[in-house]
Amino acid sequence: LEIVSRTPGELFAGLDAGEFDLILTCLPVPDPGIEILEIHTARLDLAFPKGSPAARGAARLDGMRLLTMPEAFHPANHAWVKEALADHNIEWVICPEMSFEALIRYAVMLDIGTLTPDFSKSIPELTTALEMRELTEPNLVLRWALMRRRDHPKAAVQRLWKIAAELPERDALEE
CATH class of the missing domain: 3.40.190.10 (Periplasmic binding protein-like II)
Incomplete structure (x- = not known):
């Protein structure tokens, strides 16, 4: 193996x-x-840099700027997320690198949120850099x-x- x-x-x-x-x-x-x-199955949560003004608001997506992986990372998943969130007027910012670590690093650097699986809360390196918020709607899994x-x-x-x-x-x- x-x-x-x-x-x-x-x-x-x-x-x-x-x-x-x-x-x-x-x-x-x-x-x-x-x-x-x-x-x-893992619920998708919002993750914000610690202390970010966006982290203090409700965990709603409407009108938010979110960092996402490039489409080539997982084309079918990318299309699914964009379709599921089409009604929320999200401004998507594309991460220039294709790794989860880079996504978190750029979210902190750019001071914007991203979507992350709920099990990310169990990763100490992430919880020191990010605040996780459960989405109020929609429920993405x-x-x-x-x-x-x-x-x-x-x-x-x-x-x-x-x-x-x-x-x-x-x-x-x-x-």
Whole structure:
């Protein structure tokens, strides 16, 4: 088992090219040939730099400036978020780098908010730099899944898939 960290777009491309047997990333899936096994859901929260004036207001999105990843990071997810928030008159600012660490660094540097999974509250480095606020509306949920090609022949991959599917509480990724 080799664990690598890549952008979702790179993970999907690697899965398609046969570089990876399994990937773990968030939905939606850009290709109907990918089989998914949902394992966790995470609410999207607003994150603001500590002391930011925006952090003192209600956790509403209307008219807000938000930092987001470039579309190439996860094109299908990018489209889903933009569509889900289309009615909120958001001014999107694109992060010049494609990593979660860069997103947080630029949010602090630019003093603007960003959306982050609720489990970010458990990362000490983030809670020292950011204030997390639960969105009042809309309720946005990321769904994380294990993914493989539908026609994957390797027995080890099939066995790992079966083990993951039989976990009693796949969504219980608490502390």
